Amino acid sequence: MKYLTKKHASMLIFGCWLVYTAAYVGRLDYSASMVKIISELGISNDKGGLVYSCFALTYGIGQLVNGLLCKHYNPKFVITGALSVSALVNVLMPLSGDYRIMAGLWLVNGIVQSMLYSLIIRTLSKNIKSGSISRAIYTMSTTVAIGTALAYGISALFVALDMWKLTFFTAAAFLLTAAVIWVYIMTQIEKAKKNGEVEEDDLPFGVAAKKQTARGKAGAFFVTTLVFIAITAVSNGFIKDGVNNWLPKLLRDEFAVTDSLSIILTLLLPIFSILGSLVARRLYLKLRNHLLINGIFYSVAFCLSLGVYLIYPYKSVVFTMVLFIGLACMMAAINNVITSMFPLDNRDKMDSGLLAGLLDTLCYVGSSAAGILLGKMSERLGWESVLITLFALACAAAAISLGFAAFTRKKNKQ
Numbered sequence: 194m195k196y197l198t199k200k201h202a203s204m205l206i207f208g209c210w211l212v213y214t215a216a217y218v219g220r221l222d223y224s225a226s227m228v229k230i231i232s233e234l235g236i237s238n239d240k241g242g243l244v245y246s247c248f249a250l251t252y253g254i255g256q257l258v259n260g261l262l263c264k265h266y267n268p269k270f271v272i273t274g275a276l277s278v279s280a281l282v283n284v285l286m287p288l289s290g291d292y293r294i295m296a297g298l299w300l301v302n303g304i305v306q307s308m309l310y311s312l313i314i315r316t317l318s319k320n321i322k323s324g325s326i327s328r329a330i331y332t333m334s335t336t337v338a339i340g341t342a343l344a345y346g347i348s349a350l351f352v353a354l355d356m357w358k359l360t361f362f363t364a365a366a367f368l369l370t371a372a373v374i375w376v377y378i379m380t381q382i383e384k385a386k387k388n389g390e391v392e393e394d395d396l397p398f399g400v401a402a403k404k405q406t407a408r409g410k411a412g413a414f415f416v417t418t419l420v421f422i423a424i425t426a427v428s429n430g431f432i433k434d435g436v437n438n439w440l441p442k443l444l445r446d447e448f449a450v451t452d453s454l455s456i457i458l459t460l461l462l463p464i465f466s467i468l469g470s471l472v473a474r475r476l477y478l479k480l481r482n483h484l485l486i487n488g489i490f491y492s493v494a495f496c497l498s499l500g501v502y503l504i505y506p507y508k509s510v511v512f513t514m515v516l517f518i519g520l521a522c523m524m525a526a527i528n529n530v531i532t533s534m535f536p537l538d539n540r541d542k543m544d545s546g547l548l549a550g551l552l553d554t555l556c557y558v559g560s561s562a563a564g565i566l567l568g569k570m571s572e573r574l575g576w577e578s579v580l581i582t583l584f585a586l587a588c589a590a591a592a593i594s595l596g597f598a599a600f601t602r603k604k605n606k607q
Contacts, residue, residue, distance in 0.1 A: 195391035196322040201382050205320055206329050208378035209313045210336055215371035216309050217340020219279045220248060221437070222364045223286065223299060224460070225348035228441040229357045229452050236292050238442060241425070242568030245438055246561045247296045248303040249430075255307025260550020263312040269379035271308055274373045278305040280368035287358030306554055310553050312506030314536055315546025320382070322392065326537050334470035334529035341437065341463035345456055353453035374388070398583065406588075415542050418484055419535075421597040425487060426531050426552050428590040430559030432583055433524035433569050436517060437462060443576055448510050458514055462521035469522035470529045483535050487527050488594030494523040495591050498584035505580055520583075532556065 197205060223230070224245055230243040259266075282302045289295050317329050344364070351359045385391070437459065444455040469490075476486050497520045504512050536549040570578045 195393065197320045197382065197385065198390055198392055199325070201385045201390065202321050202325050204378050205317065205382060206314070206325075206332050208318055209329075210332050210373055211371050212276065213309060213313060213333065213478075214340040214343070215276065215278065215367050216306050217336060218344045219276075219283050219364045219368045220252075220302060220306055221341055221344035222283065222348060222360045223248075223295070224227075224434075224438045225345040225441075225456055226352060226357045226453060227438065228362050228445055229352045230292075230295075231442070232452065233357075234290075234292055234456075237568075238572050239565065239568035240292050242438070242564040244292060244296045244299050244564075245434075246564030247300040248306075249434070249557045249561035249564055251300050251303030252307045253303075253554045253561060255304050256311060256550045256554040256557060258550075259308050260311040260547040260554070263308075263315050263546040263550065264544060266308070266312055268312055269376065269383070271312060275305045275308045276368045276372035276375070280365040280372070283365040283368065284363045287363045296405040306485050310532070311546040311550030314533070314549035315544065318537060318540045330529070330533045330537055331470065331474050333533050334473070334525070335467055337528060338463040338467040338470065338525055342460060345460040345463065349453055349456040349460060353455055358468055364589075366508035370490050396481045398498035412605035417540060417597070417600075419548075421484055421593060422487065422531055422535060423552060423555050425527075425590040425594055426555035427559040427562075428491070428586045429524060429531060430529045430556035431527060431563045432498075432520070432559070432586055433556075434560040435583065436520060436524070438564060439567050439571070439579065440517060442571070442577070444510070446571075447505075447576055448508055448513070450510065458510070461518055462516065463525075465518045466521045466525035469524070469526035472522070473526035473529045473534070477530070477534060482598055483530055483538075486530055488591055488596075488598050490523045490527045490530075491587055491591035491594055494520055494527075495584055495587040497523065498580070498587050502577070502580040502584055505577060530554065 196202070196288070227241050227245070229236065234241075279302055282305075286295055286298055286351050289298065313333075317326075317333075319328050344360075347363050348357065348360045351357050351363075365478065398447050440459045440462070441455040444450040445452060446459060452460065473486065473490070477483075477488070480486055497516050501513060501516045501520070504516070532549055532553050536543075536545045536552065537546075539548065567582070
């Protein structure tokens with residue numbers, strides 16, 4: 194199979210990075226501004242959370258559908274169309290003035306944005322040589338952190354200026370800019386392929402290629418790992434987006450922090466979570482066991498979330514933020530393993546687009562649940578119940594990951 198040259202591979206990796214970073218800005222601008230929107234519209238936490246849950250629900254379902262269908266898509270046109278529709282939705286959001294209309298619009302945003310990730314991963318898998326996959330994985334892992342930081346940074350600025358609606362207009366402009374650049378990059382890549390500017394693969398990448406055993410054993414190991422990574426993906430989505438979405442509201446309700454400052458403090462989470470992706474890559478190169486890596490990260494996440502619960506009565510903003518930043522790093526690292534490393538690492542066993550779509554779907558099952566459930570819990574049971582839920586989920590995911598990492602590792606050696 195022929196792959197892109199280093200020059201065009203770098204262009205493609207940058208294009209995919211830009212598209213998904215823009216997509217994050219265009220989906221998290223509501224979450225970043227939610228505390229202000231809830232206040233201005235005079236609605237309850239659960240109604241505010243419903244809007245994001247509509248996105249998470251359709252995005253999760255769409256990821257599964259598009260994971261199955263993405264092999265039939267033209268990446269140039271589908272990604273451009275999805276970004277354009279998402280931009281239109283973002284323009285309409287601040288003009289609606291009603292949470293029910295917002296929920297409907299964000300539902301549409303979830304549908305179109307669900308076309309992106311599995312297609313991006315499949316496009317990288319089919320065009321990037323094995324030796325460059327590691328670079329692509331790390332580059333894509335930064336999209337979540339940078340996109341989230343941009344969304345919360347833009348929101349904090351405009352909320353402070355009492356102009357929160359401009360957050361959505363700015364996100365729309367970013368999405369359209371990414372769409373234009375994507376068309377240019379894909380046009381250049383199409384020309385390169387037409388002119389025969391392609392190369393043979395260079396070197397094997399991944400656990401299976403480096404530790405090749407009997408085909409049946411390798412297949413059984415892959416399936417077993419997939420099952421338990423899928424189970425813990427739900428916890429990752431729940432904790433990651435639960436913290437990102439509701440931390441500003443928690444800071445406002447329980448720590449008497451202003452709207453703009455609560456968003457600025459939440460901005461620290463994605464900024465530092467880039468470190469989590471870097472640690473995940475380093476740890477992977479040493480351990481080369483996806484379940485074991487996730488088990489380690491979930492164990493640290495359990496300790497951090499338990500720490501948040503224990504110091505909660507003292508209402509210390511500084512210590513609470515330090516612990517939440519650490520938790521965000523762990524969730525970013527786990528998300529990188531689940532949605533990037535594992536699909537690209539196993540592209541020889543299963544279509545990477547389908548695999549990425551399936552696992553991202555499960556992450557968003559957790560995200561959707563967090564949007565509704567944590568809002569209701571905070572209203573009816575208090576924020577303490579939210580913190581208990583976070584450390585309980587992290588504990589369960591750590592036990593599952595470490596337990597079955599040991600089991601699969603033992604089986605793989607037999």
